[in-house]
Amino acid sequence: MPGAPLLDVAALTVSFATDRGFVKAVNDVSFTVNEGEILSIVGESGSGKTVTLLSLLGLTDRRTTQVEGSVLFRGRRLLELKDREMRRIRGKEIALISQDPMTALTPVHTIGWQIVEQIRAHDPVSEPVARRRAIELLGEVGLPNPTEAFTRYPHQLSGGMRQRAVIAMALSCNPALLVADEPTTALDVTVQAQVLELLKRLRKDFGSAIILITHDMGVVAEVADRVLVMYAGRVVESGTTRQVFEDPWHPYTWGLLASIPPVHGERPARLTSIPGTPPTPTNLPPGCGFAPRCRLRFTPCDQPPPRQGEGDRRALCFISEDRRPAARATVLPQFGGAA
Numbered sequence: 001m002p003g004a005p006l007l008d009v010a011a012l013t014v015s016f017a018t019d020r021g022f023v024k025a026v027n028d029v030s031f032t033v034n035e036g037e038i039l040s041i042v043g044e045s046g047s048g049k050t051v052t053l054l055s056l057l058g059l060t061d062r063r064t065t066q067v068e069g070s071v072l073f074r075g076r077r078l079l080e081l082k083d084r085e086m087r088r089i090r091g092k093e094i095a096l097i098s099q100d101p102m103t104a105l106t107p108v109h110t111i112g113w114q115i116v117e118q119i120r121a122h123d124p125v126s127e128p129v130a131r132r133r134a135i136e137l138l139g140e141v142g143l144p145n146p147t148e149a150f151t152r153y154p155h156q157l158s159g160g161m162r163q164r165a166v167i168a169m170a171l172s173c174n175p176a177l178l179v180a181d182e183p184t185t186a187l188d189v190t191v192q193a194q195v196l197e198l199l200k201r202l203r204k205d206f207g208s209a210i211i212l213i214t215h216d217m218g219v220v221a222e223v224a225d226r227v228l229v230m231y232a233g234r235v236v237e238s239g240t241t242r243q244v245f246e247d248p249w250h251p252y253t254w255g256l257l258a259s260i261p262p263v264h265g266e267r268p269a270r271l272t273s274i275p276g277t278p279p280t281p282t283n284l285p286p287g288c289g290f291a292p293r294c295r296l297r298f299t300p301c302d303q304p305p306p307r308q309g310e311g312d313r314r315a316l317c318f319i320s321e322d323r324r325p326a327a328r329a330t331v332l333p334q335f336g337g338a339a
């Protein structure tokens with residue numbers, strides 16, 4: 001369908017079987033990803049980001065996990081596909097860079113061998129052709145000496161180089177969608193910036209859409225076109241990166257924004273982080289999931305919050321539009337109190 005999004009996720013809900021029955025780790029999550037777009041999913045650890053991804057890729061354990069909702073990718077309903085069909089899509093049309101880059105690599109084979117295997121698993125090309133393409137890819141992701149890197153084992157590369165090799169492997173089939181789960185978390189700041197640059201270049205050169213998971217609002221600001229802010233299994237705010245940074249609606253987003261160091265001006269003595277920890281699926285509060293940690297909570301917050309906004313610009317919160325600026329200024333003074 002022309003104009004249809006590449007990926008359309010609607011009312012995705014994921015429940016795990018526990019000894020206290022099923023608990024929801026992801027609840028009513030809806031979003032779209034357009035061709036060539038970078039969407040960031042941001043939230044603290046335990047928000048449900050990884051579970052969201054794994055479930056839409058058919059990678060959750062069917063025996064213990066119940067996945068509801070619909071996931072439409074290029075006209076196919078992914079949640080209804082057989083494992084075999086899903087495997088064909090993963091790695092070829094959708095590539096995953098998982099949270100731990102080492103899980104993507106086998107220690108006992110060279111980087112080159114692994115990329116060649118990956119290419120040939122989806123594309124019946126000869127070994128020399130696959131080899132040439134692998135070396136080309138290693139060069140494209142910025143490995144300084146790709147021919148040599150090809151012959152290296154994972155442990156012989158630095159963390160940043162290894163992450164580039166994993167990205168090269170993910171790109172080897174020219175996926176329409178690249179899903180990257182905290183790809184820079186384990187890297188130092190300089191290398192992190194290089195990997196983010198690389199992701200942006202890939203979108204430009206290969207036209208891949210990217211879902212980038214992170215817990216870092218700084219990363220979002222750097223690369224994303226649109227943002228989903230997740231908390232306690234729900235999307236609490238969504239919008240374009242610009243909307244979310246210039247006019248954030250949800251107190252949780254305010255808290256995340258308050259914890260990134262300012263690029264300009266004086267650094268505060270201490271960055272405010274949000275006190276407390278996120279709930280787990282087994283102890284979700286009855287109303288708004290964020291209420292127990294929210295400085296602005298008031299009586300209605302014991303009930304499920306209403307959805308504000310429309311389309312891709314939304315938030316789940318009781319604070320009405322007219323009260324928002326003053327409330328926000330208590331967390332983010334730089335926004336001022338007036339609308």
Ligand SMILES: Nc1ncnc2c1ncn2[C@@H]1O[C@H](COP(=O)(O)OP(=O)(O)O)[C@@H](O)[C@H]1O
Nearest residue numbers: 016025044045046047048049050051052280281
């Ligand atoms: N297989 C599982 N069984 C039960 N609970 C799980 C399982 N996988 C994840 N969870 C729980 O679901 C919540 C969301 O996890 P996750 O998606 O990994 O968070 P994030 O990636 O945002 O850090 C966490 O509280 C986690 O402990």
Ligand SMILES: [Mg+2]
Nearest residue numbers: 049050051099
């Ligand atoms: Mg995760």
